[in-house]
Amino acid sequence: MLRAIVSAALQLAVAVPAAAQAAQTPEERSGDEGRKWLVMEDRPSLRLGALRVDLTSKLDLTVRDAPDADVDAQMEQRRIGVDGRLFDVIGFQIERELRDDERPWRDVFVELRKWRALRVRGGRFKVPFGQERLISVSDLDFAARSIPTDALTPGRDTGVELNGRILGRALSYRAGVFQHDGDVSRGGTDSPAGRTVAARVVSTPFAWTRSRALQRIDVGLSVATGEVPQGLNSLRARTSDGFEAVSPVYVGGTRVRVAADAAFASGPLSLKGEFLQARDQRLHQGLRDENLPDVVARGWYGSATSFVRGRLRSNGAPRTPLFGGGIGAIQIAARVESLAIGSNAPGEPALRNPRAAHMLPNDIRALTLGVNWFPVRFVKMQWNVIREHVQDPDRRPDPARPWGTSGVFRVQFAL
Numbered sequence: 215m216l217r218a219i220v221s222a223a224l225q226l227a228v229a230v231p232a233a234a235q236a237a238q239t240p241e242e243r244s245g246d247e248g249r250k251w252l253v254m255e256d257r258p259s260l261r262l263g264a265l266r267v268d269l270t271s272k273l274d275l276t277v278r279d280a281p282d283a284d285v286d287a288q289m290e291q292r293r294i295g296v297d298g299r300l301f302d303v304i305g306f307q308i309e310r311e312l313r314d315d316e317r318p319w320r321d322v323f324v325e326l327r328k329w330r331a332l333r334v335r336g337g338r339f340k341v342p343f344g345q346e347r348l349i350s351v352s353d354l355d356f357a358a359r360s361i362p363t364d365a366l367t368p369g370r371d372t373g374v375e376l377n378g379r380i381l382g383r384a385l386s387y388r389a390g391v392f393q394h395d396g397d398v399s400r401g402g403t404d405s406p407a408g409r410t411v412a413a414r415v416v417s418t419p420f421a422w423t424r425s426r427a428l429q430r431i432d433v434g435l436s437v438a439t440g441e442v443p444q445g446l447n448s449l450r451a452r453t454s455d456g457f458e459a460v461s462p463v464y465v466g467g468t469r470v471r472v473a474a475d476a477a478f479a480s481g482p483l484s485l486k487g488e489f490l491q492a493r494d495q496r497l498h499q500g501l502r503d504e505n506l507p508d509v510v511a512r513g514w515y516g517s518a519t520s521f522v523r524g525r526l527r528s529n530g531a532p533r534t535p536l537f538g539g540g541i542g543a544i545q546i547a548a549r550v551e552s553l554a555i556g557s558n559a560p561g562e563p564a565l566r567n568p569r570a571a572h573m574l575p576n577d578i579r580a581l582t583l584g585v586n587w588f589p590v591r592f593v594k595m596q597w598n599v600i601r602e603h604v605q606d607p608d609r610r611p612d613p614a615r616p617w618g619t620s621g622v623f624r625v626q627f628a629l
Contacts, residue, residue, distance in 0.1 A: 274624055322337050324336055335390075341370070343473060345475035355586065362513025365452070390411075395440045407469060412437065415434065417434075431477070438471040447466075448509050451555060459609045464569050465499065484519045488514065507571060515551035516550055523544040530591065532591070546586075559571035577603075577604075582600045598621065
């Protein structure tokens with residue numbers, strides 16, 4: 215793992231000075247009439263009359279190490295894109311993943327933004343479900359999303375959405391109709407689910423109080439529903455190192471997902487938590503074409519982070535950057551999580567058979583400890599140690615060891 219980290223550090227050494235120089239010395243170029251058409255503020259930006267186009271890019275190297283596996287180092291993200299505005303009324307975003315040949319397009323949408331209380335978005339983007347899933351991967355507190363989020367949230371799909379903020383900033387909402395139920399759900403299944411309806415509401419329930427601490431609490435609720443075709447199309451779950459701990463089973467009917475989350479941030483401290491559930495019907499999936507009990511997956515996570523050295527500005531830059539008189543910002547993080555998938559059929563034996571009425575449950579639990587370092591604007595380095603437990607011996611990476619420990623190092627450049 216040391217060699218891989220040294221390689222990542224060399225790449226960082228090239229990126230950091232360039233990022234620091236870009237952050238401290240904005241560039242401006244002018245057209246023939248003296249108007250600025252290329253501006254470097256938060257990121258490189260083109261200005262052509264009423265049109266503004268910001269250029270974006272995301273690049274990261276992730277190194278994984280486990281006691282019984284070889285060190286794995288790979289580029290998990292190589293994205294480029296644009297984020298634009300026209301007359302401050304129409305917004306658009308286009309993002310492409312350069313290393314994904316099957317589904318390279320990430321966010322590709324247009325949004326009417328004339329009113330804060332009602333905006334209309336159409337194209338390909340994230341289905342409005344789940345707190346952690348809707349956070350950009352470059353803004354995560356950990357090197358990867360939690361296991362419940364990876365298993366139970368939809369991801370991106372093509373659709374139309376209404377969103378906005380009402381009651382000042384005390385309530386925001388997103389609601390949309392999508393062609394399927396997300397690319398995360400589709401991964402590896404026989405066929406994708408059908409049309410999906412999803413909605414999410416986030417409120418600040420104590421905004422009216424005089425307590426600043428209570429005013430910083432946000433609460434969210436999410437729901438999504440769609441039809442799942444018959445076949446091995448259930449949701450599945452993988453451990454943090456990619457091992458499939460919950461294999462697909464036969465389902466068919468309605469899929470309903472619900473989630474509730476809360477977040478609190480004050481000074482250097484941030485707390486987050488979320489509960490998620492997905493329920494798949496199994497109509498006519500028995501060996502005699504009978505209906506089977508629903509497959510139910512429930513998961514939760516709770517996390518805490520705190521800056522122990524330095525802080526970040528609103529644009530993500532450290533207040534005392536490296537090469538600017540400081541060492542950047544340092545943050546510690548901890549997360550606990552759990553996921554359980556099974557079905558309940560009293561009186562029936564618990565089996566691993568994909569058509570079993572009583573599915574043998576499998577629980578996955580994990581504890582992650584991490585350190586995040588923000589040396590300069592656009593650059594973040596993350597170290598995570600993950601302690602993971604898989605209940606079923608036949609669905610573990612190593613049947614003899616219920617617990618496993620792995621390490622992750624990630625260096626990221628996000629413009």
